[in-house]
Amino acid sequence: MDLRGLGLLYNAAVRFIDESVEKGLGDKIAICYRDERIHYNELQEKVNQTGNMLRELGYKLEDRLLMVCHDTPEFIYSFFGAIKIGAVPIPVNTMMKPSDYEYFLNNSRAKGLIIHEDIWEKIEVYKERFCFLKDIIIIPDSESEQSGTHLNFLQLMNRASKKLDAAMTNKDDQAFWLFSSGSTGNPKGVIHLQHDMEYAFSTYAKKILHISEEDRCLSASKLFFAYGLGGGMYFPLGAGASTVLVKERATPEAMFQAIETYKPTIFFGVPTLYGAMIDYVSRTGKQFDLSSLRVCVSAGEALPKAFYRKWKEMYNVDILDGIGSTEALHIFLSNRIGDVKAGSSGKVVPGYEAKIVDEMGRELPPNEMGDLLIRGDSIAHGYWNLHEQNKKKFVGEWLHTGDKYYKDEEGYFWYCGRSDDMLKVGGIWVSPVEVENCLLQHENVLEAAVVSVQNENNLVIPKAYVVLKDRTPSKEMEDELKNFVKQQLAHYKYPRIIEFIDELPKTATGKIQRFKLRELLKSNSAQ
Ligand code: 3UK
Known part of the structure; x- marks a missing residue:
């Protein structure tokens, strides 16, 4: 048989x-x-x-x-x-x-x-x-x-x-x-489980990237990350396509070189890398030929609008921002080729379902921010030996992503931060990501991270850690940035304190570790 x-x-x-x-x-x-x-x-x-x-x-x-x-x-x-x-x-x-x-x-x-x-x-x-x-x-x-x-x-x-x-x-x-x-x-x-890779392949890789035998993939994200495992391994192999492996660290230089040498058609990167690549070109004035690429992907954290626009202007190729997670295996919300709303995570990938709920688990109407839940067959079986966490994270068929999102009338999802990073300022939610993106639009800002600190009345106020591009920190610059945010966003969202630092703490994937900044704040205030 x-x-x-x-x-x-x-x-x-x-x-x-x-x-x-x-x-x-x-x-x-x-x-x-x-x-x-x-x-x-x-x-x-x-x-x-x-x-x-x-x-x-x-x-x-x-x-x-x-x-x-x-x-x-x-x-x-x-x-x-x-x-x-x-x-x-x-x-x-x-x-x-x-x-x-x-x-x-x-x-x-x-x-x-x-x-x-x-x-x-x-x-x-x-x-x-x-x-x-x-x-x-x-x-x-x-x-x-x-x-x-x-x-x-x-x-x-x-x-x-x-x-x-x-x-x-x-x-x-x-x-x-x-x-x-x-x-x-x-x-x-x-x-x-055995069927999870096939599910992520036949949904995201097939229906969003339209991957085929003709493609050649290059992933800046290493294979041991769920993001790289798909982009650098089972997406190309599942399609009968090719993958380019790079053992070394994914620096802007190494990535430009790999793209020119191996001529991939799909490139998988993270926002910090795209930012660093853009910066590298403007600092060195070097030109690179990226014409082999038919599409670029960004995941891991939200891609700032400014990076999307600049990249498109420089190389005439879309960066598709999409959100995935290790638990979901790969990307479940994504922008599409020829259909990008810059700054958003795009729409639900066919094969997945998403809903945004309030604290009571009730589904919210468009434009209201809540917790993002997703459903789809690549979601993990569960965590190993973590009974309590399994009950909270994998609820029936739904995965609790731990992310705050709202969906606009057209079905595009907008990232507002992790559930645990959100700030309530004057009783109103402030998304650190929104404030960071605003700061990033300022010409002197290279990186920014926003966390909450308590003022003298124990009320939450937003504080920004800012890395400047080749500029010495000054009181003038601090005021300028505060005013810049006030002009762009609702007044209450501006960072009441700005501290200039040399670099931000990041995970191996390039995600800003806001909890490290919060720890830094705690230890400073204890002294
Ligand atoms: C955040 C995003 C906004 C979000 C991943 C693609 O990052 C991946 O997996 P992780 O388990 O982290 C998951 C969390 O990261 N995030 C990821 N992408 C975005 N936030 N916009 C995005 N585009 O908090 C999510 O819950 O490290 C990414 C494919 C597979 C992955 N595992």
């Missing part, structure tokens, strides 16, 4: 790797990495070899493996090799501290660790603390290198068979986890 043909079996590695070969795309480029071009035939073989290597080491259905991998082809081999045998890969951020890996390993109880050599060297001192860990599989810089007493990924993989039958998983089996950083508390293990 053909269980797969009957739809009883489903394995994401079969869908995203084997299917392209079966469709006759074996000779097409799947991955561009430095000078290497990896075709679908070879990709399938490497995934099979990695799966066989893991099987030979004893990995079975549901066994977890932590992946601490840079954006190199081995990331993709490990991720899909594990999934193909039914094991559960957990890619995590490569820029963390040793104690964070201790947390990831012990919290997930992963038996195996696949890790690039340079990162292992930094965390090796902690190895006695990894309570459940059995195998350490090191990805060395070259195959011939010794990996000490540990397993050498390249040697083991190359020795393994190139043929592999997928495990008997079905669409609701666990496929992989991601850790969600969150603004407070420990990271949460987000459990995604």
Whole structure:
């Protein structure tokens, strides 16, 4: 009996790797990495070899493996090799501290660790603390290198068979986890199922990006982020298209260079990067050829209108702002090609539903701000071992995003900040994002973050931290910025205090960490 043909079996590695070969795309480029071009035939073989290597080491259905991998082809081999045998890969951020890996390993109880050599060297001192860990599989810089007493990924993989039958998983089996950083508390293990990537692919990637075999994707967001995992891996692979992997940090220079060299058609970035790229060009006067791009994507935080306009003016290509989350796997509200309302997160992606509710859970009419809830089949199964948080976050079919939004009459969604970052000033909601966007429109402002502080009457007032572009802070500049906001927005929204700083605290994804600024405020006022 053909269980797969009957739809009883489903394995994401079969869908995203084997299917392209079966469709006759074996000779097409799947991955561009430095000078290497990896075709679908070879990709399938490497995934099979990695799966066989893991099987030979004893990995079975549901066994977890932590992946601490840079954006190199081995990331993709490990991720899909594990999934193909039914094991559960957990890619995590490569820029963390040793104690964070201790947390990831012990919290997930992963038996195996696949890790690039340079990162292992930094965390090796902690190895006695990894309570459940059995195998350490090191990805060395070259195959011939010794990996000490540990397993050498390249040697083991190359020795393994190139043929592999997928495990008997079905669409609701666990496929992989991601850790969600969150603004407070420990990271949460987000459990995604075999069918989740296909859902995000067939909705956002197909219906919004219209991705096809002809495309070539470049993601500035690393593969271990949910955003990069789609843009840099399963979107292009699912379409039989190609991906460009860049191991190095996504600086403006590196990104311009990668676009000129590999000529991608779709680029995935975050607002801070677009801002830095625009700034880089205006500072250096250098010109770059971005004509290969047919569309750019921005996510992670709201894209300031000014960045959208400037980019369009410079390169004549749209940046589609869309909101996604690790829990939802990818983007569920988005602007569309040829249909962009700059400053908004666009409309609901087909396949998802969204509603905005008040504190009582009642749906709100247009133009009223409330909590954004979404529904759609790529939403995670839940958090690992967090019973109370699961009850609050995953309510029936609805995911509570934790974001404040309103929807205009035309169905475009406007981001107003995180539920926990919102300020109530004089009894009225003030969105820190709105004030920041206003400040960013001022010609001397590079970055801005707004948080609440209490005045002498314990009332909330907005305070702005501002990074200036090549300007020395002054009282005049402070007054000018206050007046600038007063002119643009309702009077009560202007920042009563402005502090100039050299840089803003940000997460690895480039999100401004307002909670860090709030902590700074608390510790300063305690002194
Ligand atoms: C915020 C946005 C305004 C919002 C992500 C694309 O960022 C991603 O996932 P995370 O789990 O964070 C989710 C939260 O980030 N956010 C994301 N995009 C936007 N706010 N406008 C946006 N365009 O607070 C959301 O709840 O790190 C992005 C695809 C997959 C992702 N996981």
